[in-house]
Amino acid sequence: MKMLNSFNAKRAAAGIRRINLDGLRWRVFDAKGQILGRLASKIATVVMGKDKPTYTPNRDDGDMCIVLNAKDIAVTGRKLTDKDQMAKDPTDVIRKAVLRMLPKNNLRDDRDRKLRIFPGSEHPFADRPLEPYVMPPRTVREMRPRARRAMIRAQKKAEQQQENAEQRQNAEDMKNGKKSEAQEESA
Incomplete structure (x- = not known):
């Protein structure tokens, strides 16, 4: 399987009709240089809606998440050389990490539809009001x-x-x- 250099607009828009987009924010995550697990946990929080004060576990209140530059993500240790998933499809690595952080219930598929991942910096959602998500800086303790x-x-x-x-x-x-x-x- 070849690495995806560009996005497929049809595939990127798949499943959007099934989502009620009223009141949802479109959050943009830049994965360039971010550590995979830390980024995935933040994305999972936003997709579930846990960052909102109106969060309830039995409702899907999460926002739409667009992840850009998936091919430039950082992993710790020697995982980049030992494992070859990043060479095949970098978007799949992030999707699996986020999905495995979501609760295993009936809302999981709906939350997965709200996650859009692209290997590069181009995406078909430029006409939407996008909010960039700024990752909090890591604190290094003494x-x-x-x-x-x-x-x-x-x-x-x-x-x-x-x-x-x-x-x-x-x-x-x-x-x-x-x-x-x-x-x-x-x-």
Whole structure:
């Protein structure tokens, strides 16, 4: 299967007629450089409508989600090289991640219809009022004191080993240098 470089307008609009679009917002997610799991959890929240104050689990109040640049998504570890799903169809990887984060109930198919994923930055919904979704920045917490002390000890140990190796190298150079000078005098 070849990678999808462009979108199919007919396929992109499939199932839209079955969705009541009154009062729905059209949210746009840019997947470029985003981590797959974090992005999928945010999309699942918006598709379910959990970001709204009127959320109820038995009603489908979620918004339409358009995901762009699916081919440029980031994955942690070596998954990009170990797994080949991204080469086949990058939109399928995001769709599976989002669907597996949705509850397994009767509303799941309706919520899936509200999710539109495109490998590039072009999409057929430019005539709609789109709202870009800004991913919240990741907060990096400080290291715990014990882990910080362990890291400092490891750094000091590495520095000490490097100094010892340099001293041994200098000592060997001095011995070799003295021998060569003594050999030159006797010759």
